[in-house]
């Protein structure tokens with residue numbers, strides 16, 4: 001990760017054990033300011049424990065955490081003003097109105113009463129919950145409750161948001177709405193660190209990912225570099241041809257041993273090759289020379305699922 005970028009989170013050699021169980025084991029990673037960074041790992045990997053240490057709710061046994069250059073061991077109060085934490089449970093406020101709920105937390109942050117009305121209205125607009133201002137929380141859909149929970153983490157206008165599995169249990173539409181909201185928050189300049197064990201949730205959202213397993217880091221970097229880590233120089237193209245896929249496969253396999261072709265559909269072929277040995281243009285040129293009419297050729301990159309499955313031994317639940 002480039003040195004000149006300012007870091008919102010800088011974790012070094014973090015360790016936390018509960019009795020014999022080492023939940024976080026010599027963990028180091030960084031989260032650049034203004035990014036959305038995914039924190040990915042299977043169940044029990046240590047995500048919640050790490051997030052609780054980051055938001056100063058839990059003390060590590062060893063190691064250091066800096067939030068915007070402030071050390072959690074010496075500047076916990078200052079840090080709490082700069083971060084908003086959304087835990088993976090909602091809390092027991094079901095019979096409160098939406099407005100009352102946000103007003104209550106704004107008051108807890110000592111925001112003056114005369115400022116709270118506008119503040120809560122602004123947050124409700126951002127969350128697209130204005131129409132529900134006077135609804136009881138237990139009347140809201142799960143997606144709306146999650147957005148409200150995020151709103152609670154926003155009342156003191158923190159620069160950093162720590163979100164623990166915010167999309168769990170949401171239907172696809174609610175998940176998309178939440179992701180759009182997170183993008184909007186990034187546009188507003190917030191840094192977002194978001195945990196999940198469901199990769200599909202994060203792959204189109206994140207600038208960077210930290211992947212952990214058994215409390216240890218396996219990867220910290222961009223999503224695309226993670227793909228390169230896994231794939232090396234292996235490249236894939238998907239070719240749609242006027243002729244049957246089997247004809248394409250036969251031509252390629254008769255030509256070279258180091259090009260692997262497999263059938264993906266009647267006229268769709270997946271071609272895998274090592275880009276240090278051959279270029280995609282050579283493959284296409286060879287097919288054209290053999291009278292194959294190519295309708296489409298698209299490069300396929302490894303998705304986050306492939307990367308995760310390859311990097312972690314346990315896999316996703």
Ligand SMILES: Nc1ncnc2c1ncn2[C@@H]1O[C@H](COP(=O)(O)OP(=O)(O)OP(=O)(O)O)[C@@H](O)[C@H]1O
Nearest residue numbers: 018021023041042043044045046047048049050197
């Ligand atoms: N207070 C605790 N006492 C004992 N063990 C704990 C405690 N908190 C966490 N653990 C253990 O530490 C390990 C990491 O737990 P943690 O909740 O941080 O993982 P996680 O990645 O958030 O998992 P999940 O996705 O299931 O929430 C687990 O084995 C868990 O059982």
